[in-house]
């Protein structure tokens with residue numbers, strides 16, 4: 393694949409940090425858009441990576457940063473909103489992709505890659521998060537149609553050395569003495585390694601095999617949340633009894649944790665757990681890692697390589 397000028401929205405986040413070095417290895421010219429350069433400045437810049445500050449919700453600023461891009465990758469996303477009515481989810485997950493797609497179409501972008509989530513479904517899904525992600529997928533498909541090739545990625549929960557999934561449980565497990573109350577213990581996930589997600593996105597760039605397709609990205613193993621937390625505990629080598637909360641208590645915990653700064657768990661997160669975060673590719677419009685002959689890595693093989701070191705670093 394020849395080198396492309398790639399513009400990445402939301403590229404200063406977790407996935408972007410792993411994707412950008414991978415894209416640079418392919419010789420692409422990378423421009424990363426952030427709303428706040430100070431946030432970006434905390435991260436070391438890679439040689440050949442250009443970071444520009446812009447508000448992606450401002451149409452003029454968005455059009456300007458997308459100018460001259462051959463390929464656009466959208467990694468923007470939020471897990472929780474400031475309010476409680478779904479408005480911010482809609483703004484970030486639906487309206488932004490719609491405007492981005494319109495501009496890409498008008499400016500003759502050659503391929504748009506958009507990050508969604510497994511289980512996303514407009515109207516049908518149980519949470520604002522998943523419904524807005526589904527509406528964003530629809531906006532991409534409608535606005536780009538058959539004019540600009542698009543690829544939508546729908547991962548399960550993503551893990552990696554700097555994730556906020558396993559690492560968050562690791563921190564909580566170490567802080568909470570005795571027993572650990574766990575909401576939604578039977579919800580199911582197929583955790584996928586961030587390097588595999590980055591590899592799949594890199595292989596998708598300009599690749600006609602995945603034009604106008606959705607790709608569900610899951611790791612090879614399905615775990616309940618209880619199993620994930622037990623695995624994390626065992627890797628840390630600490631004694632904690634994991635106590636699964638009932639549905640009612642899970643909902644109560646979500647309501648209370650909404651008031652903790654940063655909303656570590658919310659009623660909308662609780663709603664998202666009502667469906668399994670696992671992949672069901674159909675081999676036609678919805679593909680998986682197999683389209684790239686990739687075998688995603690197992691959480692049980694990768695997490696032990698970094699978890700203990702992370703735990704020691706965080707004291």
Ligand SMILES: NC(=O)c1ccc[n+]([C@@H]2O[C@H](COP(=O)([O-])OP(=O)(O)OC[C@H]3O[C@@H](n4cnc5c(N)ncnc54)[C@H](OP(=O)(O)O)[C@@H]3O)[C@@H](O)[C@H]2O)c1
Pocket residue numbers: 401402403404405406407408425426427428431448466467468469470484507508509510547548549550551557
């Ligand atoms: N991590 C996972 O387990 C997971 C699972 C499924 C799907 N996904 C999806 O994968 C994508 C990347 O995830 P990630 O883990 O890398 O997320 P992340 O670390 O939270 O980064 C997301 C980026 O979105 C941008 N952003 C946040 N709030 C925004 C707002 N209100 N308006 C515009 N931009 C905003 C931020 O960019 P700036 O602050 O630099 O502007 C941030 O760098 C997201 O779409 C996410 O929903 C992630």
